[in-house]
Amino acid sequence: MTDQNEPQYPGGTPAGPDAGKDHADKRHPDKHHVPTPAEEETAAVVSLDTAGGAMEPSAVPATAQSGKIPGGPETLARRIFTGSGMVSVLAVLLALILGGLLIVSTDKQVGATAGYLFARPSDFLSAVWTAATRSYVALFQGSVFNPRGSSVAVQFAPLMETLTIATPLITAGLGVALAFRAGLFNIGAQGQIIMAGILAAWVGFALHLPVGLHLLLVLIAGIVGGAIWGGLVGLLKARTGAHEVILTIMFNYIALYFLRYLLNTPAFQRPGESNPISPILDPNAVYPQIFGTQYRLHLGFILAIAATVFVWWLLNRSTVGFEFRAVGANAKASLTAGINVPRATVLVMAIAGALAGMSGVAQVAGTEKVLTDGVAATYGFDAITVALLGRSTPWGTFAAGLLFGAFRAGAVQMQIQTGTPIDIVLVVQSLIVLFIAAPPLVRAVFGLNPRKKKAVTAGKSKKAATTGGAA
Amino acid sequence: MKNSLRANVKRGSLAGVASVGAAALLLTGCGPAPQAGTPTATASDYTGCIVSDSGGFDDQSFNQSSYEGLKKSEKDLGIKVNQVESKTNNDFEPNLRAMVSAGCNLTVTVGFLLGDATKKQAEANPDLHFAIIDFGYAKPIANVKPIIYDTAQAAFMAGYLAAASTKTGTVATFGGIKIPTVTIFMDGYADGVKYYNEKKGKDVKLLGWDKAKQDGSFTGDFEKQDKGKQLTQNFLDQGADVVMPVAGPVGKGAGAALKEAKAAGKDVKLIWVDSDGFLTAPDYKGIMLSSVMKQMGSAVETVVKEDKDGKFTNEPYIGTLANEGVQLAPFHDLDSAVPAEVKTELDQIKKDIVDGKLKVESAASPKA
Numbered sequence: 001m002t003d004q005n006e007p008q009y010p011g012g013t014p015a016g017p018d019a020g021k022d023h024a025d026k027r028h029p030d031k032h033h034v035p036t037p038a039e040e041e042t043a044a045v046v047s048l049d050t051a052g053g054a055m056e057p058s059a060v061p062a063t064a065q066s067g068k069i070p071g072g073p074e075t076l077a078r079r080i081f082t083g084s085g086m087v088s089v090l091a092v093l094l095a096l097i098l099g100g101l102l103i104v105s106t107d108k109q110v111g112a113t114a115g116y117l118f119a120r121p122s123d124f125l126s127a128v129w130t131a132a133t134r135s136y137v138a139l140f141q142g143s144v145f146n147p148r149g150s151s152v153a154v155q156f157a158p159l160m161e162t163l164t165i166a167t168p169l170i171t172a173g174l175g176v177a178l179a180f181r182a183g184l185f186n187i188g189a190q191g192q193i194i195m196a197g198i199l200a201a202w203v204g205f206a207l208h209l210p211v212g213l214h215l216l217l218v219l220i221a222g223i224v225g226g227a228i229w230g231g232l233v234g235l236l237k238a239r240t241g242a243h244e245v246i247l248t249i250m251f252n253y254i255a256l257y258f259l260r261y262l263l264n265t266p267a268f269q270r271p272g273e274s275n276p277i278s279p280i281l282d283p284n285a286v287y288p289q290i291f292g293t294q295y296r297l298h299l300g301f302i303l304a305i306a307a308t309v310f311v312w313w314l315l316n317r318s319t320v321g322f323e324f325r326a327v328g329a330n331a332k333a334s335l336t337a338g339i340n341v342p343r344a345t346v347l348v349m350a351i352a353g354a355l356a357g358m359s360g361v362a363q364v365a366g367t368e369k370v371l372t373d374g375v376a377a378t379y380g381f382d383a384i385t386v387a388l389l390g391r392s393t394p395w396g397t398f399a400a401g402l403l404f405g406a407f408r409a410g411a412v413q414m415q416i417q418t419g420t421p422i423d424i425v426l427v428v429q430s431l432i433v434l435f436i437a438a439p440p441l442v443r444a445v446f447g448l449n450p451r452k453k454k455a456v457t458a459g460k461s462k463k464a465a466t467t468g469g470a471a
Numbered sequence: 472m473k474n475s476l477r478a479n480v481k482r483g484s485l486a487g488v489a490s491v492g493a494a495a496l497l498l499t500g501c502g503p504a505p506q507a508g509t510p511t512a513t514a515s516d517y518t519g520c521i522v523s524d525s526g527g528f529d530d531q532s533f534n535q536s537s538y539e540g541l542k543k544s545e546k547d548l549g550i551k552v553n554q555v556e557s558k559t560n561n562d563f564e565p566n567l568r569a570m571v572s573a574g575c576n577l578t579v580t581v582g583f584l585l586g587d588a589t590k591k592q593a594e595a596n597p598d599l600h601f602a603i604i605d606f607g608y609a610k611p612i613a614n615v616k617p618i619i620y621d622t623a624q625a626a627f628m629a630g631y632l633a634a635a636s637t638k639t640g641t642v643a644t645f646g647g648i649k650i651p652t653v654t655i656f657m658d659g660y661a662d663g664v665k666y667y668n669e670k671k672g673k674d675v676k677l678l679g680w681d682k683a684k685q686d687g688s689f690t691g692d693f694e695k696q697d698k699g700k701q702l703t704q705n706f707l708d709q710g711a712d713v714v715m716p717v718a719g720p721v722g723k724g725a726g727a728a729l730k731e732a733k734a735a736g737k738d739v740k741l742i743w744v745d746s747d748g749f750l751t752a753p754d755y756k757g758i759m760l761s762s763v764m765k766q767m768g769s770a771v772e773t774v775v776k777e778d779k780d781g782k783f784t785n786e787p788y789i790g791t792l793a794n795e796g797v798q799l800a801p802f803h804d805l806d807s808a809v810p811a812e813v814k815t816e817l818d819q820i821k822k823d824i825v826d827g828k829l830k831v832e833s834a835a836s837p838k839a
Contacts, residue, residue: 377559
């Protein structure tokens with residue numbers, strides 16, 4: 001047994017330092033001592049912990065580390081980003097229910113009927129029901145299908161609006177999701193959208209080029225702008241070890257105040273005006289509208305679909321994407337395995353920035369057609385939510401982007417038809433994030449607590465093992 | 472009876488709910504339920520609508536004043552009102568479209584950022600009317616009425632008042648963001664101080680704005696009150712004792728800093744903007760010297776009334792001292808602190824500006 005165990009110790013490896021030898025010697029003061037199976041297991045784990053003695057043993061012995069490899073499927077971050085799809089759906093449902101309660105509690109009619117609740121409870125209950133359903137019906141009519149429209153084209157206008165609003169959410173969300181998969185918290189989509197917007201808008205209104213070429217240049221300018229802004233964060237992290245969260249947040253501020261500065265210079269203002277708003281982009285520089293001028297839906301949506309396919313291919317079919325995922329799972333192990341981690345960090349942030357840059361282009365060349373200091377709206381931050389809700393998968397992010405687009409589009413109708421404040425819609429969105437970030441809470445609410453399940457399964461397997469043994 | 476009522480409610484009609492409420496009120500005779508729904512039955516068909524910019528209707532600035540003006544029209548003129556808040560610049564166009572499809576006769580949009588979106592909808596719907604606050608088009612549009620203000624006139628009076636009230640010989644101002652609707656206040660204020668110096672042979676210094684260079688102190692947004700407080704603290708340290716913040720809610724930061732200075736024994740004063748700060752920011756009553764008011768509410772009401780009576784024009788409404796669209800607010804609690812002599816001089820200045828004897832010019836003044 002000892003002999004079998006021996007090669008795992010540094011005595012066998014020439015590179016092994018003396019410390020390792022001592023370590024081994026201490027463990028086996030008596031060469032003739034035959035280790036018990038438990039000891040054997042500990043020894044194996046220790047050798048794993050010290051990479052076969054090449055590294056100092058970690059401060060926390062492997063045996064004390066709850067038996068799980070760090071970065072494995074059970075860390076908090078992974079639980080948040082890759083929780084089950086069911087949790088996402090239930091989180092949305094739960095948020096809608098709570099949102100309904102909020103709508104009801106702020107409804108005037110409900111308040112009025114509550115005044116004579118005991119005299120006539122049916123009024124109160126029907127008012128509650130009406131308030132909640134009316135709001136959500138308006139939300140649906142404003143985001144998917146409006147049966148009161150005069151023609152089919154008008155009836156489907158809300159859906160087109162949803163897709164339009166979803167476009168920048170999807171591409172920015174993909175950028176955030178991609179970085180999440182490589183283990184990076186990219187909070188910088190906002191700044192990346194702004195930098196892309198600045199470059200794309202400038203190319204759009206300052207140059208005057210032929211059809212096709214102009215739009216292409218606008219798109220390239222935006223993507224490059226985003227990629228540089230994201231890539232810089234990656235470079236700083238790879239070179240200096242600065243944390244990407246701090247970097248991206250600061251880069252957001254830099255981008256925003258840079259934009260505000262530019263908008264105060266005549267080069268970015270309309271001739272003869274001093275308001276901080278850029279000239280309108282050239283007609284050649286804007287995305288064509290896909291289904292005619294009655295909808296706002298533009299070519300950017302097709303590009304968003306293409307971007308989703310690209311990210312799916314990148315993550316699941318390419319070597320680079322495999323490296324990203326490996327770095328995300330365990331950067332140290334990836335380094336050991338020969339992956340160039342700094343290169344992967346720079347590259348993934350640059351691609352994430354480029355994707356966010358597409359959102360910037362969708363803004364200036366798609367819907368807004370001008371540059372203002374609100375060009376990024378709140379898309380950069382909503383993108384984080386979208387990526388979380390989509391569990392950092394490309395198509396999940398796509399679907400989450402559509403959902404958020406629908407919320408935003410429907411919120412307008414909700415406000416106008418029922419007077420529900422737009423803030424309620426934002427509260428519902430925030431609740432979704434809250435629940436997504438706390439899967440155990442959602443499971444507990446719906447009685448899907450995994451602990452109970454695990455205990456049952458464990459019991460079953462034990463039984464099975466016993467039966468197997470007896471047989 | 473009860474069942475049929477309930478069926479109404481389930482169909483989700485507001486009238487149904489309202490009639491249930493009204494019926495219940497009659498039947499039970501208790502509970503303070505208001506008579507909801509009655510205005511819709513009797514009011515005129517005229518619908519006035521408003522779209523805010525990203526500040527929202529509670530911005531204590533132009534969104535709020537315009538909204539209150541429209542709400543007042545709802546009560547006084549019996550019109551229907553639709554309102555929608557924009558959370559981001561992206562919401563402008565969808566919100567305006569929604570207003571158009573909701574059948575609004577007149578849609579009020581607030582701020583220059585909505586200029587493009589308003590233009591687009593106005594051109595697409597030539598039979599509907601629009602009004603835009605604080606923005607004028609270089610080329611007028613047939614169905615859009617700009618509501619703009621020559622704020623420099625009232626700010627001029629405020630500058631004179633500040634210069635006449637300072638004990639230290641230094642007054643100050645700062646802005647939220649450097650945009651024409653903000654700098655016009657600061658230009659007028661600067662000119663008022665200058666006019667006082669010329670008249671009285673004094674040398675009152677102005678901090679925070681250089682009219683010639685068109686540059687000065689700004690907090691960078693209309694949200695962060697702590698920045699307003701910090702900036703005001705700096706002005707106080709440099710000896711200023713009258714401060715006019717032109718930054719919407721950020722002005723409260725200035726108010727807080729001045730209140731602290733007052734508590735510490737300094738004789739300091741605040742000049743509010745947009746609305747009468749004595750009423751809208753009562754926390755600072757004790758130091759509120761006066762306010763440079765833009766009467767947006769009454770302007771909106773006037774435009775709505777004109778349109779309802781079929782007298783809509785695209786002629787810009789320009790608020791001036793003459794039509795009381797801009798005004799210097801009463802001194803309220805600090806009335807005794809302003810010498811009678813200064814009050815007469817201010818009245819004379821107002822008269823001179825109205826008569827055109829005294830020209831107040833700003834790069835940001837509306838060009839009519």
